[in-house]
Amino acid sequence: MGPHASAGLAFALMFSISIFxxxxxxxxxxxxxxxxxxxxxxxxxxxxxIWMLVLAAxxxxxCFMSIDxxxxxxxxxxxxxxxxxxxxxxxxxxxxxxxxVRHWGSWQERQILxxxxxxxxKSSTRKGQEFVLPILFYGLAIANFFLTVPRSWGxxxxxxxxxxxxxxxxxxxxxxxxxxxSFLAMGGVLVICYSLEHSIYRYRIRPTSTWGQLxxxxxxxxxxxxxxxxxxxxxxxxxxxxxFDWTVSPLKxxxxxxxxxxLGYTPPLLLLVLFNICGHCELNDDQAIISQRGExxxxxxxxxxxxxxxxxxxxxxxxxxxxxxxxxxxxDTDEMDRYVEMGIIKPEEQQQQxxxxxxxxxxxxxxxxxRTASQGSEGTSLTAVESGSESAPRHVEYVTHSEGLSRCxxxxxTAVHPAPQTARDMIDG
Numbered sequence: 001m002g003p004h005a006s007a008g009l010a011f012a013l014m015f016s017i018s019i020f021x022x023x024x025x026x027x028x029x030x031x032x033x034x035x036x037x038x039x040x041x042x043x044x045x046x047x048x049x050i051w052m053l054v055l056a057a058x059x060x061x062x063c064f065m066s067i068d069x070x071x072x073x074x075x076x077x078x079x080x081x082x083x084x085x086x087x088x089x090x091x092x093x094x095x096x097x098x099x100x101v102r103h104w105g106s107w108q109e110r111q112i113l114x115x116x117x118x119x120x121x122k123s124s125t126r127k128g129q130e131f132v133l134p135i136l137f138y139g140l141a142i143a144n145f146f147l148t149v150p151r152s153w154g155x156x157x158x159x160x161x162x163x164x165x166x167x168x169x170x171x172x173x174x175x176x177x178x179x180x181x182s183f184l185a186m187g188g189v190l191v192i193c194y195s196l197e198h199s200i201y202r203y204r205i206r207p208t209s210t211w212g213q214l215x216x217x218x219x220x221x222x223x224x225x226x227x228x229x230x231x232x233x234x235x236x237x238x239x240x241x242x243x244f245d246w247t248v249s250p251l252k253x254x255x256x257x258x259x260x261x262x263l264g265y266t267p268p269l270l271l272l273v274l275f276n277i278c279g280h281c282e283l284n285d286d287q288a289i290i291s292q293r294g295e296x297x298x299x300x301x302x303x304x305x306x307x308x309x310x311x312x313x314x315x316x317x318x319x320x321x322x323x324x325x326x327x328x329x330x331x332d333t334d335e336m337d338r339y340v341e342m343g344i345i346k347p348e349e350q351q352q353q354x355x356x357x358x359x360x361x362x363x364x365x366x367x368x369x370x371r372t373a374s375q376g377s378e379g380t381s382l383t384a385v386e387s388g389s390e391s392a393p394r395h396v397e398y399v400t401h402s403e404g405l406s407r408c409x410x411x412x413x414t415a416v417h418p419a420p421q422t423a424r425d426m427i428d429g
Contacts, residue, residue: 004257008066011265015060018272022052025279033286040110045285048099052275055092055268062086063265069253080153083251086264087148090239091141093268094188097228098137100275101192104222105130105199107285112203114289126202133195140188147181159253173251178243185236189229196225224278231267231274238263 026049030042062085068078112119120126155172158164197217204220207213218226238259242249250260283291 002070005067005070007257007261008063008070011261011269012060012063012067014269015056015063015272018269018276019053019056019060021276021280022049022056022272025049025276026053029279029282029284031284031286033284034289040106040285044103044106048096048103048275049279051092051096051099052272055089055096056272058085058088058092059265059268062089076157079159079253080157083156084149084153086250086260088145089264089268090148090185090235091145093232093235093271094137094141094144094185094192096271096275097225097232098134098141098188098192098195100228101196101199101225102134104225105195105203108199108203110285110289111292114292126198129198133191133198137188137191137195140184140191144181144184144188147177147184151177156251165252169251169253170246173249174243174246179240182236182240182243185239189232189236192229192232196221196229224274227274228271231271234263235267 026046029049030046032042062082065078065082065085069082109120152172155168158168200217200220204216206216212219238248242251246252247255248259249255250264282288
């Protein structure tokens with residue numbers, strides 16, 4: 001193998017290894033940790049990583065084919081396969097950078113709406129621009145693809161001699177379609193730059209200083225996007241140059257390896273490395289939202305004085321208050337027990353029984369009152385006599401008169417009895 005094949009093998013291995021790390025990041029950033037929301041779909045997060053897988057696969061296939069191009073003595077299909085997959089790298093690389101920038105803008109909007117759902121109630125052209133920009137970009141990328149890939153590649157294979165290169169391969173590799181496609185790709189880069197500027201303008205706070213406002217879009221842009229746009233610009237710049245200059249064209253058999261590998265394969269490979277490193281360092285969007293919600297709750301709690309650590313004297317003061325409350329409660333309990341023993345406060349069972357005894361209603365027993373008079377004193381005794389439940393109660397009264405004792409009985413409870421004579425009446429009489 002010559003130097004061209006050796007470089008192709010090394011780049012093919014690096015493209016293949018990048019697929020492994022891209023799959024890890026796809027799994028990391030493509031998972032959902034919050035309830036499903038139609039506005040923030042998983043496809044928007046996964047699109048960048050899916051395009052990166054396509055970019056790595058096309059780069060690996062094209063570099064593997066370069067090994068056969070260097071080994072074959074007769075130019076045939078390996079050169080065509082290398083050229084086809086190399087050409088696909090340009091629109092796919094554009095899609096990778098576009099999806100990264102678009103998702104970043106969507107991520108900024110999501111963070112703002114999560115803190116304040118009414119932040120974008122004011123009518124503006126924001127939604128209209130965010131609807132038109134993806135259509136415009138993918139229109140340019142698809143146009144670039146159809147102007148370069150679906151074509152007759154037979155003329156590119158005719159490079160078995162210098163004369164064939166000049167008469168067949170060169171006109172096919174530098175025709176008007178290649179030139180238009182390269183400028184359309186440059187238009188796609190401009191759309192990406194405008195989308196990044198739009199996201200910064202809508203979702204970033206503008207500084208107040210004059211110098212800060214002049215450098216606002218540069219300072220507010222993530223560094224990875226600035227590097228990615230530069231790498232994409234190098235790739236498209238080389239495509240424009242090769243569309244006009246046959247000597248540096250990647251479609252030429254025997255082109256200098258520095259041109260095709262330095263300006264053709266290195267930018268997409270560095271882009272894969274850049275985004276994989278940044279993806280490894282960044283959090284999943286849902287996890288970042290959960291973390292920000294926790295920080296917001298903590299900030300609100302701190303502003304309200306909730307959850308703050310108390311000073312050392314706070315615990316001692318609370319212990320002293322608890323001891324006072326315990327002693328006061330013990331004293332009240334002791335006094336309550338003493339009042340119950342003295343009869344000042346009756347237990348609950350006795351109070352309940354007393355209330356039941358005083359309740360109105362028929363009494364199950366009748367009473368007979370007996371009064372006897374003696375010299376200077378009067379005694380009264382109560383005797384309970386059972387009475388039937390059906391018969392009327394019998395009232396018997398013993399009254400002492402001056403003439404003697406007389407017994408008055410009646411079965412009628414409503415009967416009128418003479419008033420009993422007291423001891424003073426008997427003495428007076």
